[in-house]
Amino acid sequence: MLNIENLHVSVDGREILKGLSLEIPAGEIHAIMGPNGSGKSTLSYILSGREGYEITGGSVTYDGKDLLALAPEERAAAGIFLAFQYPVEIPGVPNATFLRTAVNAVRRGRGESDLDAIQFMRLIKDKSRKLGISDEMMKRPVNVGFSGGEKKRNEILQMSMLEPKLAILDETDSGLDIDALRVVADGVNMLRAPHRSMLVITHYQRLLQYIVPDRVHVLAHGLIRRSGGPELAHELELTGYAEFAEGAEFTDGKAA
Amino acid sequence: MSTALSTSPVWLSALRAEGAARFEQTGLPTQRQEAWKYTGLNRLKSFGFEPSPAGSSVAAPLILVEGTAHRLVFVNGRFDAAQSTIGTLPKDVVLTGLADLLRNQPERVEPLLGKRAQAGQRPMVALNTAWLDDGVVLIVPRGVAVDSPIEITFLAGDTTAACHPRLIISLGDNAEAVLVERHLGSAAGGLANQVAEIDLGAGANLRHYVLHAEPAASMAVETVSATVGRDAQYRCFALTAGGGLVRREVEVSLQQPGATAQVDGAYLVDGERHSDTTILIDHQAAHCSSRQTQKGVIDDDGRAVFQGKILVRPGAQKTDGYQLSQTLLLSPQAEIDVKPELEIHADDVKCSHGATVGRLDADALFFLRARGIPEAEARALLIQGFIGGALYEIDRPAVRESFGLAAADWLRGRSQPSRNAESTAS
Ligand SMILES: Nc1ncnc2c1ncn2[C@@H]1O[C@H](COP(=O)(O)OP(=O)(O)OP(=O)(O)O)[C@@H](O)[C@H]1O
């Protein structure tokens, strides 16, 4: 589904991703862990098409297409979804208006017809209730005045409405209380499907108890330094990232 | 002067002559004057200020605000009785064209004319006074509320001439009214130089909404002078979504304790249009409060000016004054001049002002695009969100809705000359 090869990315002349390779087959959930500032969010932004990065080498293939050639909205229509580490506030735009615009834009991009207001309401009602998002929050401007946890739940609501093929969750668990973590994990697990892949970026093993990954990767200093099964997350919890210090040797650079 | 004017009462002829003499002396305002620092009237240099002859007819569009029962239509500054519906008003309320009242009961107008908007320091008021003839008179006696909005539509025919409407609004103690002005101008050009004199008695409440949706060829200069009595409330919102040059000068005097003023607005400026909002809130008494919230969206080579002054006179203790200006610039050439001013001569007051000027938030734009919304639509959504925040200050849902539609029209037609042609089609 997703194949990243030898990806080099710089910001303002400083190299952040230094030849990163990663393959995520359809239907698999991969987790990325790694120290602060190692380039995890940068990778998620590159995959979703944010501007301001210089891609100096490598390639990203998604569903057989050159992903990097697509505009962000084209990627969304093609099934890429990023749950932001820091969801953006949009004053003056009601959450419901935003979501309906997004759903219909993605549907149009996929050659489907628009949902009318009633169809949309029907669809969102059930999903928002499951995520504990009130009608009142749907009327409020996108993320404005939302608590940290509410913002994250709102991201998952968007994901479940847009039904992506490749969902990238960038620290969706941080800032969530234990109950909210469950709610979010349930939301993610409901979307698990043979044709759907996920890239879960997290600092905590706990999320991976709820969303059990097929593979776990360690991203440090711009490279995947090690890959393994779910047990790798446990190990990291105990050992930390000392072994991945700058310049340290690494062996398994590419995920299977 | 025309024969219609020559039959006027002596005091009126004197008032006009005084205005004419004054304007003769001052000429047009220049940018050397503080109040006109950022707005030049060069394009009026060779303009003839004489009103166009009567007789032109333009069909007015449907009412703007749902639930409006009283409607006055003006064509080239002249009251068009045929297209107007005064409707049923509470007892003793006067709502009529100014020219009619000057003809039939000049004594009702005399005490109200030229009392608030004085020609002395204001060339454009002097010019309006020189040609004083028609306009609106609204007199609401003490304790009476006119519930339905009163809508005044200004149209212009195929003329490049000027008009000088005068609005006389007088609300007695505890009286209430809602006024909606809608300026549609003409594609031929022309100048509307309007003066409004507003007097609110104790406990009175006036809601005043103004929409400018003229074609880019039209120019509008407005001077509003309001005096607000004890515990009375003047609240206005102006949406400028059209007009090549729109200047709104609003002066509100809070004369008695407990008086409040809220002067809000939004200006949407594209092409080579120019919008100027100049506000003076004159706190003359203690325990008065005022708010100004002005939001601008400027695109292309558009230019906007916001000058807002809070003047706190000696003795006006416990004044609560607030001012906020927020501007969204959409093009590299778009420009805003913001001049907030506080002049405070009392020691126990609370006054604050803030101004921001920014561009569309790149993070927000990316967020929307990452959710599948194409760039142009995402930009429009962000702009709409910003304007929505501005219109939020309109506390009448029916007015907010119709102004929202006017803003949406602007948003859709931005940089498309055809929009201007459309808005005058009758
Ligand atoms: N736009 C930018 N300008 C300058 N530096 C940047 C920019 N974006 C990222 N960086 C730098 O790139 C590095 C990687 O940042 P990134 O946000 O990808 O880290 P991360 O792995 O997501 O960290 P965290 O775990 O704290 O979220 C950091 O050193 C960061 O300061």
Ligand SMILES: [Mg+2]
């Ligand atoms: Mg990060």
